[in-house]
Amino acid sequence: MNRPKGIWLFPFFNIMICAIGVLLLIGATMxxxxxxxxxxxxTNTVLQSINEKxxxxxxxxxxxxxxxxxxxxxxxxxxxxxxxxxxxxxxxDKVVSEIGRQIDGSYLQRVIKxxxxxxxxxxxxxxxxxxxxxxxxxxREFILKQGLWLGYEPIGQYWILEPSGxxxx
Amino acid sequence: xxxxxxxKNAHRAIKSDSLIDILVSVVGxxxxxxxxxxxxxxxxxxxxxxxxxxLAPILQQSNVNNVARVLVLCQGRRACILDMDAIIEEIDxxxxxxxxxxxxxxxFNRQKITKFGLQFRIKSYATPDSLIKxxxxxxxxxxxxxxxxxxxxxxLNSSESHVVSELNSDKYQSKWVHFLVDKxxxxxxRLLRSIALxxxxxxxxxxxxxxxxxxxxxxxxEDAPGFNLIRGFQQTR
Numbered sequence: 001m002n003r004p005k006g007i008w009l010f011p012f013f014n015i016m017i018c019a020i021g022v023l024l025l026i027g028a029t030m031x032x033x034x035x036x037x038x039x040x041x042x043t044n045t046v047l048q049s050i051n052e053k054x055x056x057x058x059x060x061x062x063x064x065x066x067x068x069x070x071x072x073x074x075x076x077x078x079x080x081x082x083x084x085x086x087x088x089x090x091x092x093d094k095v096v097s098e099i100g101r102q103i104d105g106s107y108l109q110r111v112i113k114x115x116x117x118x119x120x121x122x123x124x125x126x127x128x129x130x131x132x133x134x135x136x137x138x139x140r141e142f143i144l145k146q147g148l149w150l151g152y153e154p155i156g157q158y159w160i161l162e163p164s165g166x167x168x169x
Numbered sequence: 170x171x172x173x174x175x176x177k178n179a180h181r182a183i184k185s186d187s188l189i190d191i192l193v194s195v196v197g198x199x200x201x202x203x204x205x206x207x208x209x210x211x212x213x214x215x216x217x218x219x220x221x222x223x224l225a226p227i228l229q230q231s232n233v234n235n236v237a238r239v240l241v242l243c244q245g246r247r248a249c250i251l252d253m254d255a256i257i258e259e260i261d262x263x264x265x266x267x268x269x270x271x272x273x274x275x276x277f278n279r280q281k282i283t284k285f286g287l288q289f290r291i292k293s294y295a296t297p298d299s300l301i302k303x304x305x306x307x308x309x310x311x312x313x314x315x316x317x318x319x320x321x322x323x324x325l326n327s328s329e330s331h332v333v334s335e336l337n338s339d340k341y342q343s344k345w346v347h348f349l350v351d352k353x354x355x356x357x358x359r360l361l362r363s364i365a366l367x368x369x370x371x372x373x374x375x376x377x378x379x380x381x382x383x384x385x386x387x388x389x390x391e392d393a394p395g396f397n398l399i400r401g402f403q404q405t406r
Contacts, residue, residue, distance in 0.1 A: 013188045017195055024199040031207055130352035133376035151403055154355045154376065 058125040058151065059115060061108075062161065063139050065132035068108060071161065075107040081135045095138045096145055103142075112146055123149035130157050236371060238345040241332070241361055243354035244379050247319035248332050248361060249285040256282070256289050256311065257387065274309065285331065286317030291387075308386070315381040322357055333364060341370045348374040373403050 060071035068077045079102050081095060103109050115122040124143050128136045136152070143150045155161070240251040259282060264273030274293040282289045294308040324330050336346070346365040350358040358374060365372050 009185050010188065013185070013192060017192055020192075020196055021199065024196075024203060028199075028203045028206055031203065128376060130355060133350075133352050133378075136376050152374075154350060154358065154374070156355065 056118075056121045056123050056149070059111060059122055060125050060127060060161075062127045062129070062155075063132040063136055064129040065135060068139070070108055070111055073107070077103065077106050077108050079103075081138055083135075092138065092141050096142045099138060099142045112143075112148065115148055116146065120149065123151065126150065126152040127155045127161065128152055129155055129159075236343075236345040238347055239341070241336075241346060241348045241365075242319065242379055243348055243350045243358045243361065245318055245351065246353045246357060247321055248325060248354070248357050249287060249317075249319035250332055250335055251287055251313070252284070253385075256284075260291065260309075260311070260387070270309075283316060285335075286315060286319055288314045288316050290314075292384075311385045311387055313381065313383045313385065322360070325357065325360060332361065336361060336364045336370075337368060339368075341365060341368050344370050346370040346372050348372070349377040349379055350374055351376075351378040 062069040062071065066078060068079060069075070070077075079099060082098065103112075115124065126136070126139060126143070132139075133154075140150065140152060237254055240253065242249050242251055260273075260277055263277040263280070264270055267273035267276055271293060274291045278290045290312050292310045292312055294310070320330055320332050325333055335341075346362075348358050348362060362372055362374070
């Protein structure tokens, strides 16, 4: 009986190379997807007011969905915003009053009072990070309810903002 | 003795050096490829010490009803224009040319109007009152479906972009251009807004994710999710 002389390993290596290749391809694809277009940008952003018609100066606040950062003092206020479907003004009012309760006694509340007392010389600009898009509506409504002028701008998720201007206090 | 000879023969037959060479080269090449992808990906996206000026706009809620408004949807890293006024005008015209509202709705739906990848059709409901009084007033709802998700950033930066050429046209000079922006489309929004501002348009934006098909009751009040959050345009100059 003719028995094969030796072991032919080529198919085994072939399969192994294919398997490793597929694994590497999956890895490379995952790495590619994990690099979000906005994910690794570390732009050092200068906050600058461009508002030719308006003489009042802005107070910048940053919103990332969980905390409000007041610039340039970088005072952080963590907020818990309950999730409601945005189907009526009743829900918005409920959340707005909850935000008011959480802000009560904070540095931000003092800044709001300061802006209100300035007689329209100061207004708020909220810089919204993508993670804060979902519940920004409540922050907007809260500030408008205070009777303040407001602007809002989207910024990159990982942008580093360079504090500019003088703190209110 | 015999077994020993056979093992020797078998051992002699396995010559896998070249295969291992190939294997190591392929693996090495793939590792280099992955590293290259990661490094170039990061290199393109890390911008250190770049100075980005942020506009400090003020929300204008007064007299927004007097300004014609166009929506620009920046959704899923793509952009398209939704001119509701033009569509409603089209609906009015079609319905007025027909003897009955129901026929007007049928005629409008037959036309399959598509603009910037969005297709429009109307649903017509009889209101309960009309059933009782037999007068047949209809409640109309505009249904907007997305056929083409819109233009990518690459297209918007090229001369082929319909969205950019539309925004560059004179008709947007005094119009209110309002952007509905989702989490992924901030860069697209910034690009298109600069174009709209250059044309002298009044610009506003809202962080809103639109889900298609979208239903908008044609009652004069904007009720569709996203639409009802629009406050006004933001004055930047």
